[in-house]
Amino acid sequence: MRVIVVGSGVVGASCAYTASRLGAEVVLADAAMPGQATAAGAGIVCPWASDLAGDRAWYGLACASARHYPGLVAELAELGETEVGYRQVGALILAEPRPQQADMRQQLLARRAAAPEIGEVAGLTGAEARALFPPLRGDRAAVSVGGACRVDGRLLAGALARAAARQGAVIAAGRARLTCRAGRAVGVTLDGQLAEADAVVAATGAWTRAFLEPAGVAVAVTPQRGQIVHLSVEPADTSRWPVVLPRGSGHYLLAFDGSRVVAGATRETGAGFEYRVTAGGLAQVPGQALAVAPGLAEARHLETRVGFRPAGPGPPAAARPGPRRGRPGGRDRPRPHRADHGPLRGSRRRAGRAGRTARRRPRAVRPAARDALTFRRGASLSATAGRVPGVNARSTCAASWCPAGGSPGRHGTVR
Numbered sequence: 423m424r425v426i427v428v429g430s431g432v433v434g435a436s437c438a439y440t441a442s443r444l445g446a447e448v449v450l451a452d453a454a455m456p457g458q459a460t461a462a463g464a465g466i467v468c469p470w471a472s473d474l475a476g477d478r479a480w481y482g483l484a485c486a487s488a489r490h491y492p493g494l495v496a497e498l499a500e501l502g503e504t505e506v507g508y509r510q511v512g513a514l515i516l517a518e519p520r521p522q523q524a525d526m527r528q529q530l531l532a533r534r535a536a537a538p539e540i541g542e543v544a545g546l547t548g549a550e551a552r553a554l555f556p557p558l559r560g561d562r563a564a565v566s567v568g569g570a571c572r573v574d575g576r577l578l579a580g581a582l583a584r585a586a587a588r589q590g591a592v593i594a595a596g597r598a599r600l601t602c603r604a605g606r607a608v609g610v611t612l613d614g615q616l617a618e619a620d621a622v623v624a625a626t627g628a629w630t631r632a633f634l635e636p637a638g639v640a641v642a643v644t645p646q647r648g649q650i651v652h653l654s655v656e657p658a659d660t661s662r663w664p665v666v667l668p669r670g671s672g673h674y675l676l677a678f679d680g681s682r683v684v685a686g687a688t689r690e691t692g693a694g695f696e697y698r699v700t701a702g703g704l705a706q707v708p709g710q711a712l713a714v715a716p717g718l719a720e721a722r723h724l725e726t727r728v729g730f731r732p733a734g735p736g737p738p739a740a741a742r743p744g745p746r747r748g749r750p751g752g753r754d755r756p757r758p759h760r761a762d763h764g765p766l767r768g769s770r771r772r773a774g775r776a777g778r779t780a781r782r783r784p785r786a787v788r789p790a791a792r793d794a795l796t797f798r799r800g801a802s803l804s805a806t807a808g809r810v811p812g813v814n815a816r817s818t819c820a821a822s823w824c825p826a827g828g829s830p831g832r833h834g835t836v837r
């Protein structure tokens with residue numbers, strides 16, 4: 423089975439890794455578009471406190487994704503990929519006043535029955551929270567969630583792609599165009615050459631609508647720009663600082679090794695693919711960060727990253743608390759996809775088409791050095807590109823969103 427995965431963000435890299443592990447012949451192509459979401463993403467893995475937890479499909483996938491990480495990280499470590507920035511650091515949900523804190527705690531404890539990876543849940547005073555994340559103001563009570571993690575998307579996607587290459591995947595640079603013949607996808611055109619395949623995986627994030635156009639497939643994926651600020655608090659040891667989630671603001675703080683604190687992020691729908699740091703972004707993100715963590719005022723600004731979240735329509739109205747369709751913030755609000763789902767989504771895509779076939783007919787993998795474009799031609803394809811199962815079938819897109827429990831093949835594989 424020959425699979426071309428287009429896009430090497432966390433979803434595509436994971437797909438390439440898993441498919442090649444199962445013996446498929448894989449090409450992983452990426453155009454290095456400015457604004458890759460994975461490279462800008464904060465990397466928070468803490469779905470249990472999300473406002474979207476009422477959406478059962480979303481929540482089920484999100485929990486499964488969080489559960490998937492430790493095994494994946496261990497697997498990568500065995501392959502020599504030890505640097506992915508993944509660590510269980512816990513999270514502090516800043517919740518005021520006290521009744522809100524108690525509600526939050528109860529809700530998390532109730533959810534823990536089905537998701538034990540939530541870990542320890544405890545109410546903390548402001549001083550206790552500040553002891554864990556020193557720049558905090560100290561008068562905000564918090565609920566701590568022991569199981570929350572963070573991961574460095576850049577490192578993770580790089581590790582997955584390298585591991586895929588070691589398993590025989592070919593890494594190709596350049597913009598791929600989906601190529602169709604008589605309404606059927608036959609492969610991609612890369613650097614002017616047609617590369618044929620049994621399956622093409624569109625892991626093209628926010629660019630998926632354009633990628634699928636030649637197949638006559640319209641997906642409701644739009645870019646949602648996010649600006650995210652990186653600070654240095656040298657010489658502090660930030661390696662175990664928890665994720666901080668102030669309730670209600672949509673902003674957050676987290677930390678990585680090397681005294682790095684990350685403050686996120688804007689959510690700019692309608693900004694298109696304008697890849698730039700704006701004055702508004704620079705005002706909003708640090709402003710929100712300093713409101714909860716004034717101790718960051720003297721931190722050194724390292725960089726501001728910009729990424730385009732692949733955003734699709736929101737969940738069904740019934741699943742979503744709050745205003746309904748047509749009202750501000752209601753159902754029509756685009757909902758971005760999340761990196762914490764990425765590896766699982768990627769691996770499930772594999773399970774969809776490439777993986778199932780690869781298991782039935784295991785083949786020797788090709789050496790990584792082989793030219794990406796020397797494909798055997800004439801591979802037959804099993805379905806038309808215009809018939810992508812799952813596209814617009816619910817409130818998700820076929821690109822980088824995998825409905826929890828979705829049937830194999832519903833995840834953007836153009837067949």
Ligand SMILES: Cc1cc2nc3c(=O)[nH]c(=O)nc-3n(C[C@H](O)[C@H](O)[C@H](O)COP(=O)(O)OP(=O)(O)OC[C@H]3O[C@@H](n4cnc5c(N)ncnc54)[C@H](O)[C@@H]3O)c2cc1C
Nearest residue numbers: 429431453455459460463466598627648729759760761762
């Ligand atoms: C500021 C910010 C903060 C975030 N924080 C979090 C968070 O804390 N937790 C979380 O879970 N999620 C977070 N996200 C969301 C998360 O980053 C994304 O959902 C996830 O990274 C999407 O991965 P992806 O592989 O689908 O897309 P991307 O990472 O965008 O990758 C798509 C790739 O496709 C390539 N491509 C596109 N078209 C073509 C083509 N025609 N040919 C070849 N290559 C092509 C691009 O070059 C790109 O590399 C955040 C996002 C942003 C922007």
